[in-house]
Each structure stands twice: as structure tokens, then as C-alpha cells.
Amino acid sequence: MRDFAKANNIDFWEGKGVCHQVMIENYVRPGELIFGADSHTCSYGALGAFGTGVGCTDFLYGMVTGTSWVLVPESVKFNLTGKLQEDVTARDLILTIIGEVGANGCSYQVMEFTGEGAKTLSISDRMTLCNMAVEAGAKTGIFEADEKAMDYLKEHGREPKAVFHSDPDAKYVREYTFDLSKVRPVVARPDFVDNVVPAEEACGIEINEAFLGSCNNGRIEDLRVGAEIIKGKKVSDKVRFLVVPASQTIYRQALKEGLLDIFMEAGAIVMNPNCSVCWGSCQGVIGENEVLISTGTRNFKGRAGHPSSKVYLGSAATVTASAIAGKIALPSEI
Structure with missing residues (x-):
């Protein structure tokens, strides 16, 4: 792997971290479509990117051609209200959500986190939510790239590729509302x-x-x-x-x-x-x-x-x- 990376001028991050954290810190930009060979690639929705895990064949094809196909998924809206209490974390929130919707509750769908409560969450919190979207069967999880995301990008020397917003008349297959102030440790x-x-x-x-x-x-x-x-x-x-x-x-x-x-x-x-x-x-x-x-x-x-x-x-x-x-x-x- 070292030799291959050197020969092909590829960044090699041996010993420097978990791939998803390294990606968020150094590469991910809003508006990008990102394939990863790991199911938790959906983490990148924390910055408004569409990240998703794919199998070896699809991944290889994407590397070689720079293209692939994705069946456009339906979206499930998660309206977050309120604010997490001091002794409660985003980890408790996403486990609570998965516990309610089920491990197959959002199969091949997008979990879109939105609402005033979403704005209170840090980029780290958003990563926690998007990262485990796949545990509800989702194709990805995503937040709108707001001021917090833009500030994070600026701190890390990057600019967004594109900033997308859901249309006012966007259609969702289901909608859930979670009051963050009522979430407890789970x-x-x-x-x-x-x-x-x-x-x-x-x-x-x-x-x-x-x-x-x-x-x-x-x-x-x-x-x-x-x-x-x-x-x-x-x-x-x-x-x-x-x-x-x-x-x-x-x-x-x-x-x-x-x-x-x-x-x-x-x-x-x-x-x-x-x-x-x-x-x-x-x-x-x-x-x-x-x-x-x-x-x-x-x-x-x-x-x-x-x-x-x-x-x-x-x-x-x-x-x-x-x-x-x-x-x-x-x-x-x-």
C-alpha cells in the first residue's frame, strides 16, 4: 500500500487516524458526492456532502472511471427541536432515533436532519448523527451546510463545492420530530x-x-x-x-x-x-x-x-x- 500510494502520488495516512475523521478534517466539502469502501462514509453529511459506502466493485469502477450510478433515494425528514440537556450527548440522540425507527427504518433512504434543534448541534455532534445513519439502514445522513459548517471549512482552509437547500415543497416519505430537551442517556x-x-x-x-x-x-x-x-x-x-x-x-x-x-x-x-x-x-x-x-x-x-x-x-x-x-x-x- 505504501509503494502504491507513493507511485501514484496518493495521500497515505498510515497511523494518523480513522478514515472518516481524517476525511472530515482534510477533504470533505459541501455539495460533493463521496464514495467510501466503508459503510460509515455517511458521516460526511455533517458538512453537507453526500457520502455513502459502496462495495469493492463499485468502488474500483469509481476509482478507474471517476463515475458511477446511484439510485436516487427517498428522503426521511427528522425535525429536531429544542436543545440537548447538559448530561445528554448526540450519541444518546442518534441511539434514541435508531431505537424508535428501527435498524431497517430508513433502508436506502436519506436521513435529513433539520430544524432549529439541528442548528444547536456542533459539527462533532452532526458527525455522530450522520455516522450512524447506516445503522437505520440509510443510504446517508445529511445536514444543511449552515454557518457552523462554513466556519469549520474556513478553519480547515477549504471552500464548499456547492451549498444545497431542500426546496420548500420537498416531498418526504416520512417525517419525525424529536425534542432534544427530552432525550435522556440510553x-x-x-x-x-x-x-x-x-x-x-x-x-x-x-x-x-x-x-x-x-x-x-x-x-x-x-x-x-x-x-x-x-x-x-x-x-x-x-x-x-x-x-x-x-x-x-x-x-x-x-x-x-x-x-x-x-x-x-x-x-x-x-x-x-x-x-x-x-x-x-x-x-x-x-x-x-x-x-x-x-x-x-x-x-x-x-x-x-x-x-x-x-x-x-x-x-x-x-x-x-x-x-x-x-x-x-x-x-x-x-
């Missing part, structure tokens, strides 16, 4: 992302590992949340706690802010930027009958290790609190 239980319950219902389940990272929740905002909770405390001696920044940029920012010191002093294992245990790579693979609580994207059977293991999905706050308690817990219990 957990997705094994072995399906839409098996969502209030976090309190999962509290007390003993864990063997906790994971804070991935393309869904490995950003600086997530690390700040975790560091604030664990500062001055210790990871349970029954638990491995993996903290994995999503990119080298985030890693260095966390280093600068002293967040990594806080995690390490608490007994966490701080990793280099990568996908890690989210998909069961060599770092932190869980063993037979072990239980993981994770900020990763999926909790399918065998996703993070042995087929008999169990994966629960929660927010950075819930995962960190659980690492301290040795069982699924909320920060208020610590």
Missing part, C-alpha cells in the same frame, strides 16, 4: 443497535472492558467529557479501559490539554489513533463471555471478539463512568 443492548433502552435499565451489568473512541465518538469533545468524569478517580481493577483518539490531530489536542495524562493517571490504556476494538481489531479484542461497553458503531454478535461476548453501546459519559464502576453506570452514580 444504551443499546446486544446484539442489535436498535435494541435501545434508558441507560438506567442497563446499569449494574458487570463489564470486562470499556472503549472510548471510534469514528462515532473519538473526537476531542468526547475525550473532554471522559476526562472530566474520570479526573481524580481510578479505572476499576476488573476492567480494561481503552481510550483511542480518532485522529492524530485529536490526539495532539488532547495531549496539549492534558487529557491523556488524566486518563493514564486513572489507569486507562491510551492508544494511537485507529479504529481499535470498534470492529474487533487486535487492540482490545474481547474474549469468551466477556462484556464490553463501547462508543463504537455496532454491537453485532462477534463484532468485537468472541461470538459469545456481548457489546453494549453508550455515550462517552456512560462508558467512562462504567469503566470506573466496573459495571454499566451513569456519571451521577460515581
Whole structure:
């Protein structure tokens, strides 16, 4: 891969982060159509781009010809109102949405996030929502590229390709309304992302590992949340706690802010930027009958290790609190 990239003048990001975070930080522009060889390419809707995952054959054809075809998907409107409470995250919001619409609730459709509540969400929050759109079966998730998106682009030295807005008379196959102020911390239980319950219902389940990272929740905002909770405390001696920044940029920012010191002093294992245990790579693979609580994207059977293991999905706050308690817990219990 190194030789191929060098020979063809291709940027090579070995060891510098998860592809979706690297893409958002360095490449994605509003108005672009972007194919990726990973299903969470839908993350790029956070900046008003149409990102979608495709198979190897379609991806190769796109690389060789610069063209492809996409069946134009229908759109589902998610009208967001209000504002998230302080102890609630965008992670809780997207799990709540998936829990309501179901894992196949938006199959081959666009999840369009809009409304006054959408404007209150940061680019990191928007990435969290769009990233997991595929977990509802969606072709992509997307936000309108507003002032926050334009400011992000400017900070990263880019200009939009095009800025699109939905027509006033746009047709949607379905519409949902979510009041952000009413969203509460939730957990997705094994072995399906839409098996969502209030976090309190999962509290007390003993864990063997906790994971804070991935393309869904490995950003600086997530690390700040975790560091604030664990500062001055210790990871349970029954638990491995993996903290994995999503990119080298985030890693260095966390280093600068002293967040990594806080995690390490608490007994966490701080990793280099990568996908890690989210998909069961060599770092932190869980063993037979072990239980993981994770900020990763999926909790399918065998996703993070042995087929008999169990994966629960929660927010950075819930995962960190659980690492301290040795069982699924909320920060208020610590």
C-alpha cells in the first residue's frame, strides 16, 4: 500500500487516524458526492456532502472511471427541536432515533436532519448523527451546510463545492420530530443497535472492558467529557479501559490539554489513533463471555471478539463512568 500510494502520488495516512475523521478534517466539502469502501462514509453529511459506502466493485469502477450510478433515494425528514440537556450527548440522540425507527427504518433512504434543534448541534455532534445513519439502514445522513459548517471549512482552509437547500415543497416519505430537551442517556443492548433502552435499565451489568473512541465518538469533545468524569478517580481493577483518539490531530489536542495524562493517571490504556476494538481489531479484542461497553458503531454478535461476548453501546459519559464502576453506570452514580 505504501509503494502504491507513493507511485501514484496518493495521500497515505498510515497511523494518523480513522478514515472518516481524517476525511472530515482534510477533504470533505459541501455539495460533493463521496464514495467510501466503508459503510460509515455517511458521516460526511455533517458538512453537507453526500457520502455513502459502496462495495469493492463499485468502488474500483469509481476509482478507474471517476463515475458511477446511484439510485436516487427517498428522503426521511427528522425535525429536531429544542436543545440537548447538559448530561445528554448526540450519541444518546442518534441511539434514541435508531431505537424508535428501527435498524431497517430508513433502508436506502436519506436521513435529513433539520430544524432549529439541528442548528444547536456542533459539527462533532452532526458527525455522530450522520455516522450512524447506516445503522437505520440509510443510504446517508445529511445536514444543511449552515454557518457552523462554513466556519469549520474556513478553519480547515477549504471552500464548499456547492451549498444545497431542500426546496420548500420537498416531498418526504416520512417525517419525525424529536425534542432534544427530552432525550435522556440510553444504551443499546446486544446484539442489535436498535435494541435501545434508558441507560438506567442497563446499569449494574458487570463489564470486562470499556472503549472510548471510534469514528462515532473519538473526537476531542468526547475525550473532554471522559476526562472530566474520570479526573481524580481510578479505572476499576476488573476492567480494561481503552481510550483511542480518532485522529492524530485529536490526539495532539488532547495531549496539549492534558487529557491523556488524566486518563493514564486513572489507569486507562491510551492508544494511537485507529479504529481499535470498534470492529474487533487486535487492540482490545474481547474474549469468551466477556462484556464490553463501547462508543463504537455496532454491537453485532462477534463484532468485537468472541461470538459469545456481548457489546453494549453508550455515550462517552456512560462508558467512562462504567469503566470506573466496573459495571454499566451513569456519571451521577460515581
